[in-house]
Amino acid sequence: xxxxxxxxxxxxxxxxxxxxxxxxxxxxxxxxVPILISVAVGSVSALPVSWLVARKLYGEPVRR
Numbered sequence: 001x002x003x004x005x006x007x008x009x010x011x012x013x014x015x016x017x018x019x020x021x022x023x024x025x026x027x028x029x030x031x032x033v034p035i036l037i038s039v040a041v042g043s044v045s046a047l048p049v050s051w052l053v054a055r056k057l058y059g060e061p062v063r064r
Contacts, residue, residue, distance in 0.1 A: 024037075
């Protein structure tokens with residue numbers, strides 16, 4: 001499952017970082033620092049998301 005999560009991470013990270021950049025631009029943050037922060041937030045939040053997607057693809061139940 002870790003291998004699948006490693007494969008999914010670049011796809012998920014790109015999607016989440018892109019969505020975070022769009023959000024930052026929509027709220028009017030056009031400086032470099034807020035955009036870089038949004039990229040970092042998207043990349044870090046992609047770690048658990050890719051792990052959860054990998055678990056769902058393997059059919060393992062997600063514990064709450």
